[in-house]
Amino acid sequence: MRAERSPNVGPGAVDTPRCRLAVLLTAVMLGLVGVAMLSPATASAQEQTYVIATDTTFAPFEFQDAQGNFVGIDMDLIRAIAEDQGFNVDIKPLGFDAALQAVQANQVDGVIAGMSITDERKQVFDFSEPYFESGVQMAVLEDNEDVKSYEDLRGKRVSVKNGTQGSDFANSIKDQYGFEVVSFADSSTMFDEVKTGNSAAVFEDYPVLLYGIAQGNGFKTVTPKEDPTGYGFAVNKGQNPELLSKFNEGLNNLRESGKYDEIVNSYLGEEASTADTSYLGLIKSTFPILMEGLRMTVILTVVSIAIALVLGVIVGLMRVSRAIWLRAIGTTFVDIFRGTPLLVQAFFIYFGVPSALGFQMSALTAGIITLSLNAGAYMTEIVRGGILSVDKGQMEASRSLGIGYLPTMRKVILPQAIRTMIPSYINQFVITLKDTSILSVIGIAELTQTGRIIIAGNFQSFKMWLIIGIIYFVVIMALTKLSDRLEKRLVK
Missing domain, CATH: 3.40.190.10 (Periplasmic binding protein-like II)
Structure with missing residues (x-):
């Protein structure tokens, strides 16, 4: 019965996935065209x-x-x-x-x-x-009356920003005054650390502190300017x-x-002004920027997951191949990209590879390559698991009818495996969407990075992260509902 039903069921079941695969491949091509258009290589070639x-x-x-x-x-x-x-x-x-x-x-x-x-x-x-001549100052929350000098920091924590003069100065005196230093990647997170009560003070360049105080960030300076240096x-x-x-x-x-x-x-100076920081005011003033960040997040996700699907199918077939060398290649690919952090992969692809080979690569291109390879490794295992979930008798029955290995995979095994892969595929789509936030380290202004940039100017971290969280929730819930409907249609 299996040998008789497979050819009949196979073509009918493969139509929809084929169409969807064609759409995905088209999206990949369009995405790559977009990448090329956004690449520095095609930017304005004006002199100087x-x-x-x-x-x-x-x-x-x-x-x-x-x-x-x-x-x-x-x-x-x-x-x-x-x-x-x-x-x-x-x-x-x-x-x-x-x-x-x-x-x-x-x-x-x-x-x-x-x-x-x-x-x-x-x-x-x-x-x-x-x-510009700057200098380091220490600041605490404006209602903090306990910390007025370095001596008051004994036994406490202070927050600094990586690689800054404030970080160097804080680390140079921490043993003398007995406090602990914790480092962050950006100024807004450094300030939030003190607002949560986990740190008692920040060390930062005085113009940054003055600007933040003028914007109502809730801090005050308590020490004179130290260690003056030029920018x-x-x-x-x-x-x-x-x-x-x-x-x-x-x-x-x-x-x-x-x-x-x-x-x-x-x-x-006195010309610096503050903006409306109510929820409505923040949404109104930041909505275009947030939508641009969301657009970049969606582009990264859609293009990367489409490429990852193609990679997953190719390498997944290699993983279940009868050839040892193909299985070895597939296993190596999976082990490398599942066994290293996405952050390391992003740095290696954007900074390491171009530096070693002597060429330039746009951040968007590097981001798509990173996400595609990383998601492709996980998609490989999804495809492999889907193929192995199909009864072995399906392959045996098809081969007994004289159908070759690859045609059997394409017409009999994969159409059945796709049904079991859909939930995992959608789950990987959601994971990849969230992983786009890591690409902020190479300068891609996706939604999370856009939020950090906005907070750096208005210091409204709680309100902005709540707004951004709601945007992510709406997008992911819409995607989940869509996947549920798609899964039900494919199962029928």
């Missing part, structure tokens, strides 16, 4: 265009405004210098750590991110003349000396014309 990396959450030096534009002292300054010197800039908001790695990997031409000029960094980067624009050691020269010349021109003071005062 420099790619400049920056931080994403370091107000008032770099943050995102209500229209989604990156603004701040650094952003306004580099654009004004570019205009003065007659070149163009392509800003890449990567985050501080990733920005430094991008410069070292020659993925970008330079970095401006409130970066302190230190002897250690001079070994790796060439710096411009200092464009500098940086390029990779021995690279782009002409860009460094143009920056210095443009900076001097801005200072002489008064444009420099105008830029700084617009963020640190």
Whole structure:
């Protein structure tokens, strides 16, 4: 009976999956076209265009405004210098750590991110003349009357941001005053650590503290400015000396014309203003930016999961192949991408591979490759499990009728396996959607990263994360309901 039913059931069952596979492959092609369009290789080829990396959450030096534009002292300054010197800039908001790695990997031409000029960094980067003199201060919650000096920190925790002068200063005095230092990737998380009560104070550059206090973040400074240091624009050691020269010349021109003071005062002076921070006000002012972040999340997810499905089918068939060498390749692929963290994979693909092979890759391309390979490893096991769930007699019956191995797989085994794979496939879709948040480390402004950027400017972490959580919930619930209906239709 199995031998007689399989050819009849097979074609009917394969129509819908085939159509859906065709749609997915079309989506892959469209996605790859979109990637190519967004790639730096196809960007404006105008002369004297420099790619400049920056931080994403370091107000008032770099943050995102209500229209989604990156603004701040650094952003306004580099654009004004570019205009003065007659070149163009392509800003890449990567985050501080990733920005430094991008410069070292020659993925970008330079970095401006409130970066302190230190002897250690001079070994790796060439710096411009200092464009801003900063210094470290300690701040606590405005209702905190217990911590007024470093001596009051004994036995407590303080929060700092990775790689900053505030972090260096806090670590230099922690043994003397007996406190513990905990580090975070961005300023907003550092401040939230104190708001939750887990840390007693923050160490941060004083202009960042002043801006945050002006925006109503609920902190106050309790110590004088320490360890004054200059911020500098940086390029990779021995690279782009002409860009460094143009920056210095443009900076001097801005200072002489008064444009420099105008830029700084617009963020640190009385001109700096606050915005509506009610739920309605936040939704109204951030909705376009959040939707742009959601769009990027959906693009990453759809394109990556489509590619992962194709990879999963190919490598899944290799995993159940009768050839030992094919099984070995499939097993190695799965072990590598399931056995290493997605974060490490993202850094390796975006920074490591281009640096080793001497080429450039856009963050979006690297993100899609990373997600596709990672999800593809899990899809491989889903496909393998689906194939193994089909009774072995189906293969034997089909082969006894003279049907070859691959046609049997395509017409008999896979159509039946697909029914059992659908729930796991949708589950992997949801996981991949959430995994897109990790790609913020290489500068992709998906939904989670968009939230961080917004919070860096308005310091409304609780309200913004609640809004973002609701968006994720709505999208994932809609996807889950859609998958349930699709599963029921395929099972009939």
